[in-house]
Structure formats: C-alpha cells, structure tokens
Amino acid sequence: MSEAEELLTTPAEWDLPPERHRHFKDVLMQQIDQDRSQDLSVRTPGRPPARRRFARPAVLVPLASAALAGALLVTLSVDGRAPATGTTPSATAAGASVTLNRIATAAMASDAIRVRDDQFVYVRTLERSNTGDFSGPVRLGALHTEERWTAQDPGPLHVTGWIRASGKDAIMPDQMLPIESPDAIRAGLHHPTYRWLASLPTDPDALLRRLREEARPVEGESRDQAVFSLIGDLISGTVMPPANAAAFYRAAARLPGVREIPDAVDAAGRHGIAITLDDTGFATRDEWIFDKETLALLGSRYYVTDPDRGITKETLYGTSAVMETAVVDAKGEVPARAASR
Amino acid sequence: MRETEAAEPERARIRAGDRAAFGELYDRYARAVYNHALRLTGNWAEAEEAMSETFLAAWRTRRTVEPEGGSLKPWLLGIATHKAYNANRGLRRRLAFLARSPEPRPVEDFAEETAGRIDDARRLALVHRALGRLKRQDREVFALCVSAGLDYQQAAEALGVPVGTVRSRLSRARDRLARLSAEAEPPPDRGEMESEAALAALFLREETR
Numbered sequence: 001m002s003e004a005e006e007l008l009t010t011p012a013e014w015d016l017p018p019e020r021h022r023h024f025k026d027v028l029m030q031q032i033d034q035d036r037s038q039d040l041s042v043r044t045p046g047r048p049p050a051r052r053r054f055a056r057p058a059v060l061v062p063l064a065s066a067a068l069a070g071a072l073l074v075t076l077s078v079d080g081r082a083p084a085t086g087t088t089p090s091a092t093a094a095g096a097s098v099t100l101n102r103i104a105t106a107a108m109a110s111d112a113i114r115v116r117d118d119q120f121v122y123v124r125t126l127e128r129s130n131t132g133d134f135s136g137p138v139r140l141g142a143l144h145t146e147e148r149w150t151a152q153d154p155g156p157l158h159v160t161g162w163i164r165a166s167g168k169d170a171i172m173p174d175q176m177l178p179i180e181s182p183d184a185i186r187a188g189l190h191h192p193t194y195r196w197l198a199s200l201p202t203d204p205d206a207l208l209r210r211l212r213e214e215a216r217p218v219e220g221e222s223r224d225q226a227v228f229s230l231i232g233d234l235i236s237g238t239v240m241p242p243a244n245a246a247a248f249y250r251a252a253a254r255l256p257g258v259r260e261i262p263d264a265v266d267a268a269g270r271h272g273i274a275i276t277l278d279d280t281g282f283a284t285r286d287e288w289i290f291d292k293e294t295l296a297l298l299g300s301r302y303y304v305t306d307p308d309r310g311i312t313k314e315t316l317y318g319t320s321a322v323m324e325t326a327v328v329d330a331k332g333e334v335p336a337r338a339a340s341r
Numbered sequence: 342m343r344e345t346e347a348a349e350p351e352r353a354r355i356r357a358g359d360r361a362a363f364g365e366l367y368d369r370y371a372r373a374v375y376n377h378a379l380r381l382t383g384n385w386a387e388a389e390e391a392m393s394e395t396f397l398a399a400w401r402t403r404r405t406v407e408p409e410g411g412s413l414k415p416w417l418l419g420i421a422t423h424k425a426y427n428a429n430r431g432l433r434r435r436l437a438f439l440a441r442s443p444e445p446r447p448v449e450d451f452a453e454e455t456a457g458r459i460d461d462a463r464r465l466a467l468v469h470r471a472l473g474r475l476k477r478q479d480r481e482v483f484a485l486c487v488s489a490g491l492d493y494q495q496a497a498e499a500l501g502v503p504v505g506t507v508r509s510r511l512s513r514a515r516d517r518l519a520r521l522s523a524e525a526e527p528p529p530d531r532g533e534m535e536s537e538a539a540l541a542a543l544f545l546r547e548e549t550r
Contacts, residue, residue: 024367024371024393025364028396
C-alpha cells in the first residue's frame with residue numbers, strides 16, 4: 001500500500017501527542033466550568049442553567065454556514081454593531097483623533113505616485129515575528145528583511161505577488177515565493193492594488209461604512225477592531241493616492257476606542273507616536289507607529305494577551321518597520337537606491 | 342421508527358450543556374476535527390488552534406444543535422471548516438501563510454527532525470498541495486466527503502448547503518483532480534509532483550463509495 005493510499009483509507013491519519021490532547025480538553029473543560037459558575041451565580045438555585053441566553057448564540061453556526069455558502073456579508077451586517085459607539089471619547093481618545101487627523105493632513109500633502117496596471121508595488125520591511133506555536137508562549141524570532149512585490153494587475157490572478165525574506169528566522173530565506181491562491185483573486189480587499197484603493201470613497205464616513213461592511217470579525221472580535229486591523233493591513237505596504245490615504249486615517253479617527261501612545265519603537269528602533277485601538281476584549285492589539293515630525297507611517301507592533309495559553313500579561317508578538325516603498329516594472333526588481341546600498 | 346435513537350441522548354445532553362457529554366464529545370471527535378483542520382490549513386500550529394476553537398465554539402453554540410438527528414460529527418466539522426478558513430484571516434497573516442504553505446520543503450531541510458516527523462510533514466504537504474489546487478468551496482466539500490468520510494447529507498448539514506450543491510462541488514473537485522492527474526508532467530526538480538498526481542488519481546478511486 002502506498003503512503004498516499006494509506007493516508008486516504010485511514011480516516012484519521014495524524015494525531016497530537018496525548019499531552020496536547022489533555023491540554024486542549026482542559027481548555028474546554030475550564031471554559032465550561034467558568035461559564036457554568038457564572039451561570040449559577042446569577043440564577044436562582046434549582047432553575048436549569050440551560051435557559052441562559054448568550055450574547056451571540058444563534059449567530060455563530062449559521063454564520064459559519066453562510067460563510068461557506070458565500071453569503072457572509074449579509075449575515076454579518078446584522079451582527080457586530082459597535083457597542084461602544086455612544087460613549088464619550090476619553091481625553092486620550094480625543095488626542096488620538098486629533099493626531100489621526102494631523103496624520104491625514106500630512107498624507108494629503110505627500111507626493112502622488114502614478115502606478116500602472118502592469119507594474120508592481122515594492123515594499124521592503126524589517127520584521128520580527130512569533131516563531132512559537134499558537135498554544136504556547138510567544139517566542140519572538142530574529143529581525144529579518146522581507147521584500148514584497150504586489151502585482152497591480154486587477155486580475156483575477158492566482159499569483160497576486162511575490163515575497164522574499166532574508167536573514168535569520170526568515171521563512172525559506174532568499175527565495176522568491178509566489179503569493180498564490182487557488183481561487184483567482186480580483187483587485188480588492190485581498191489584492192489591494194493602487195487602482196482599487198483609488199476607487200474607494202475619499203469621504204471618511206463613506207469609507208468607514210464600506211470598511212464596516214467588508215470587515216469580517218472573527219469570534220470574540222468587535223467589528224471596530226476588525227475595521228482597525230483592516231485599515232492597518234491596507235495602509236501598510238501599499239501605494240494609493242494621497243486623498244485615499246487621508247480618508248483611511250480620518251476613518252480610523254472616527255473609531256471609538258482609538259488611543260494615542262506618545263512614544264513607541266518600530267522594528268528598526270525608530271521612535272514615533274503610536275495609534276492603537278483600546279481594549280476590545282479581544283486577544284490581540286495592534287499599534288501603528290508614525291514619525292513625530294513628518295507623521296509618515298514608520299511601522300507597527302502587535303501585542304497578545306491570552307491567559308488560555310499562559311500569556312497573562314500583554315506580550316509583544318510581532319513588530320515591523322517599513323524601510324522602503326516604491327513602484328517597479330517587474331517582480332524581483334529592486335529600486336535603484338536600495339540596490340546601490 | 343427513528344434510526345438515530347442511539348445518538349439522541351447525546352444531542353439532548355449537549356444541548357443541555359452537560360459537562361461530561363462535552364468531555365466525551367472531545368474524546369470521540371478531537372482527532373477527526375484535528376485532521377480535517379490539518380488538511381485545510383496545511384499547518385500544524387493552525388490546525389491545533391482551529392481544533393481547540395472548534396470545541397469552544399461547540400460549547401458556546403450548543404443550543405443550535407438540532408434536538409434530533411444523527412452523529413454530531415458533521416456539526417463539529419462544519420465549525421472546524423469555518424475555523425480553518427479563519428486561520429488564514431488578515432492580510433498580513435494570509436500573505437505569510439500563502440508564501441510558506443504551498444511549497445513542501447526538500448527532504449534535506451528536515452535533517453534535524455525525526456524520521457516520522459519528516460514523513461508526516463511531507464505527507465501533509467502533499468495532501469495540502471493537492472487540495473490547494475481546488476477552489477475553496479470544492480476543497481471543503483472534498484475534504485469533508487472523501488477525507489473525513491461524511492456522506493452527502495452530512496456534508497450538506499456541516500456546510501449548511503443543499504445536498505445538490507455538495508454533489509456538484511464534489512464532482513467539480515473530482516474533474517479538476519482528474520485533469521491534474523492526467524497532466525502529470527512534473528518539472529524535473531520537483532519529484533513530489535509525481536506523487537501529487539498519484540494522490541489525485543487515488544482520490545478519484547474513492548468515487549465508488
């Protein structure tokens with residue numbers, strides 16, 4: 001019997017070591033015990049706890065099904081209204097909004113770069129990322145360089161770009177790796193070309209509405225948090241007209257819970273002002289770091305808190321610094337200035 | 342006469358939030374859920390995370406279980422499918438994932454790992470690569486029906502789609518794999534392509550189930 005054949009005839013081919021299973025079963029049992037004790041504390045004895053209503057009981061499984069049927073957006077827009085929308089912004093939140101609007105003004109004044117559909121957006125970053133697994137403590141890897149070429153072809157494309165990492169802890173160092181997808185992708189959220197970004201509303205309210213529709217929060221994540229990380233994804237490593245960049249920052253300024261951090265350091269050791277979205281009850285928190293003088297985006301930091309895997313204090317699990325962004329004619333092509341370094 | 346009498350008490354206990362019933366549910370299905378997540382993510386760490394999240398989500402959504410019906414495996418695998426999909430969420434994570442997952446590493450890269458682990462890693466890379474050639478929806482149906490062994494009705498239940506949709510996606514997946522298998526023109530430096538074609542051919546033989 002060939003190994004492939006064996007693989008198919010055995011219903012469950014791989015398994016975790018028993019101690020991993022014990023761990024994940026414990027995680028489940030502890031969650032059950034915790035929920036049940038909370039249940040009992042708010043309920044008269046004798047009444048079955050089974051009637052407690054959860055915040056999102058019926059949504060999750062239909063949501064899973066809808067996602068698979070390709071009808072996710074409709075389902076999602078029903079749920080996930082930001083609960084904090086009505087709250088008065090705190091002093092720091094107001095500060096963050098002011099800063100984001102200043103960042104937007106600076107972005108508006110930056111030079112417009114023209115990008116053709118047959119070109120690539122090149123971005124070079126310095127990265128440190130988690131090399132541990134998802135269930136244990138964070139192990140930050142060594143600083144390494146990542147270069148990315150994003151195709152500007154509106155597609156649909158199976159290969160939307162290329163990545164090359166170099167240095168210690170890089171994944172498959174120095175190889176040009178295709179960013180490929182079995183489903184051909186059109187320009188959009190997952191393939192943010194210059195032209196697609198330029199097509200987005202430049203009115204911040206309209207943009208925010210659009211992002212709220214398109215963001216896909218995962219379980220436990222608020223819609224605003226999903227929008228915040230979506231903006232983070234779209235402003236970093238892309239090129240877009242100044243008016244669109246400004247609109248992203250003004251949209252972020254409208255999110256309840258945005259907060260300014262006076263001093264933060266990016267992966268390259270550069271200090272700047274950071275913007276974050278505060279405690280959303282979700283395990284992760286992102287920071288975007290901006291130059292104090294020019295207000296240009298320097299990089300970002302990512303934090304995680306997850307008592308289930310023993311991370312009880314907020315812990316850095318990734319950091320990044322944008323070193324260079326350019327437009328080039330072909331994949332693998334490096335801007336002249338970088339090549340001469 | 343109901344044919345699923347044996348499973349009914351389990352459903353009732355799950356719906357009622359019976360702690361022991363969830364323990365049994367874990368013992369019975371954790372392996373199947375883990376394997377399904379592995380095939381869809383192609384990544385050990387993400388599969389672990391997806392499996393753990395699947396059972397937590399099952400606990401939280403226990404009241405959505407239909408009071409009557411058969412095995413709870415389709416329900417769990419449906420949640421797991423969603424979790425595996427979410428594992429690649431976020432552009433940054435997605436980019437890193439896509440860049441690293443489709444290329445199985447050459448054998449010499451595994452020098453420090455045990456023989457069993459090398460074998461596992463290569464097999465996982467093969468399966469993931471073969472499945473990776475399918476459109477997502479087709480791949481999910483394929484993984485549920487052929488690899489995880491659900492019947493059409495159960496796969497439809499897991500995904501919340503009509504049985505006809507399961508049939509058509511499965512048939513599309515098989516057509517695609519048949520074409521891949523027929524092509525079988527591996528570049529000289531990529532030995533695994535041959536095995537991939539062989540694997541695709543093997544998947545097709547399952548058709549008679």
